[in-house]
Amino acid sequence: MSRNNAGLSRERIVAEALRIIDGMGLRSLTMRRLGDALNVEAMAIYHHFPLGKEQLYSAIVEYISDPARALASPAAETAPEDEATPETDPEPEPRPWDQRLRDWACDYRAALLRHSGALPLMIHRRPDTVAALRATELHYAAFTEAGLPPEEVPGAAAALTSYVLGAVIHQVRSEGLPSSDPAVLDGRFPTVMALSSIDVDHDRVFRTGLDALLAGLTAPRVQHGER
Amino acid sequence: MSRNNAGLSRERIVAEALRIIDGMGLRSLTMRRLGDALNVEAMAIYHHFPLGKEQLYSAIVEYISDPARALASPAAETAPEDEATPETDPEPEPRPWDQRLRDWACDYRAALLRHSGALPLMIHRRPDTVAALRATELHYAAFTEAGLPPEEVPGAAAALTSYVLGAVIHQVRSEGLPSSDPAVLDGRFPTVMALSSIDVDHDRVFRTGLDALLAGLTAPRVQHGER
DNA sequence: CACCTGACTTTACGTAGTAAGTCTAGGATG
DNA sequence: CATCCTAGACTTACTACGTAAAGTCAGGTG
Known part of the structure; x- marks a missing residue:
């Protein structure tokens, strides 16, 4: 490897950069450390991201926002098992609209959780x-295929x-380190205490909420007050 | 005000700190700048947050996570109008469960959006x-009042x-600055193009989605496949 | 009056992002 | 072949940041 390549x-x-973030946290991603990991001086990175760290950040967001990429490469957690599906599935038979949405939601969630x-x-x-x-x-x-009128589709x-994004953040938050002095669960919160023994299976809860949301979104609407 | 008080x-x-964040962004919140804004040397802050900036961050999160506080003081956007309700409403008559949830969601959303x-x-x-x-x-x-079985309540x-959190972030994201080279909306995305003229009213969209979610969560459940 | 304590200041250090300059290899040109 | 050019990689240097440690000083307490 000659000097300048x-x-x-x-x-x-x-x-x-993502490996550093996943392993040591976002705060630990510094240009110098990233350079070290790439066997390069920090400033070399600026050749590929001339606008600096912000541009690098944007590239990272773009990367993890694409489940196809984010779920493929950068996690060598388990040894690469030989896949049952040999390569690109030849003819992905058309799935119903709700299954497509559910699949997308699960993939996106997995990509966000991974990083x-x-x-x-x-x-x-x-x-x-x-x-x-x-x-x-x-x-x-x-x-649209589900029958929503066009003006309701973007919403x-x-x-x-x-x-989906909120569920990921909710899970990440709940798995965070406890704060220095967490609030005590006392008599002020009777219902929480009564239900505190129920443990949460994030995957299951996510899918249940997803089903509820999809059902509510595609069911006939009921108007509510302005609050 | 004597020297050491x-x-x-x-x-x-x-x-x-929140005023600085709201006005100039999180990156601009530095101890020195915060000290200046308080007419104090930066290190004075460490007397009240001995664990440093992380502890300050936690206090900020605690602050904005409490709509009662976050919606009250720190935004003097408009002159303080004389309220219709004179002081603490004497007897907050019990609202139905769904109205309580909707009210909470709107307040929480407003607090997060404000900061x-x-x-x-x-x-x-x-x-x-x-x-x-x-x-x-x-x-x-x-x-529970809505009739959900206990094991479904936490979910x-x-x-x-x-x-709610996801909706706030979705809105904030959509209102962010465009990236350096945004993707072009071309023929690859026909349905998006067809509906791109519909403009979004974030408040309305939020309430619609909220109603859908609440309806789906409290309606009889339908089981779906594992994906 | 001496002393202490709590509230802020001063000084200083290590690390961050990055502007600006330098260096090297390899191709283009004569 | 000698020379120059250029792109990419590296170095130096500057400013700003978080914060450890020590200093200062008013007001209260004995």
Whole structure:
């Protein structure tokens, strides 16, 4: 490897950055550490992301927002098992609209959970990537197929996306470290105490809520007051 | 105000920190700037938050997670109008369970939207504050009153919280600055193009999705496949 | 009056992002 | 072959950040 070709690329940089984030947390992702991981000086990264760290952040968000990529490569948790499906499934037979939405939701959730350390980066970035548009297209087509009137489709898609992202964050929050002095569960919260023994299976809860939301979104509407 | 009593307090520090976050963004909240805003040296803050900035962050999250506080003080957007309700409403007549949930959701959403710059701080902090427990108590009681079997109550509450937080983030994301090179809306996304003229009223969309979710959560359940 | 304590300040250090400059290899040009 | 150019990688240097440690100082207490 000659001096000035370390084989850097955006893809490789983002993958390495995500490995650092997943392993040590977002705060630990520094240009110097990233450079070290890539066997390169920190400033070399600026050649591929001339706008600096913010641009790198955006690339990371774009990466994890695309389940196809985020679920494929960067987690070598288990040894690469030989897949039952040999390669690209030749003819993905058309699934019903609700199954397509459920599948998307599960994939997106898995991608976000896998890289939950990068979640704070998503909040203030507009989802105007190709992956985001692909997801919206899937949502709109499915809800249209479900029989929603056009003017209700974008709202339904927004609700679905909101729920999935919110569920991921809810899970991540609940699994976070306890704060320095957590509030005590005492008599002020009788119902919580009564139900505190029920343990949560995040996967199950997610799917139940998802079913409820989809059912509510595609059922005949009831008007409610303005509050 | 003598030299060594600038009248600092956790409350005042957090309020000022939130003003900085709301006005200039989370990245701009530095100890020095916060000290300046409080007419104090940066290190003075460490007297009230000895564990440093992380502890300050936690206090900020606790603050905005309590709609009663977050919606009250720190936004002097409009001049303080004389309220129609004179003081603490003397006897808050009991509202039906669904109205209580809807009211909570709207208040929580408003609090988060008002301080959306602080949202990234929430993601990895466990919601174990008094305000969070109060909210959970409200949820559990309401869903129990709605007739949900006890084992489904925590899941329903989680779904509701997920939706509200997700909806706020969805809105904030959609209002963020466009990325450096946004994806083009071309023929690959026909349904999106067809519906792109529909403009979104975030408040309305939020309430519609909320109604759908509540309806789905409290309606008789239908089992779906494992995906 | 001496002393203490709590509230803020001063000084200083290590690390962060990154602007600006330097260096090297390899191709283009004469 | 000698020279120059350029893109990419590396170095230096600057500013700003979080915060440890020590200092300062008013007001209360004995």
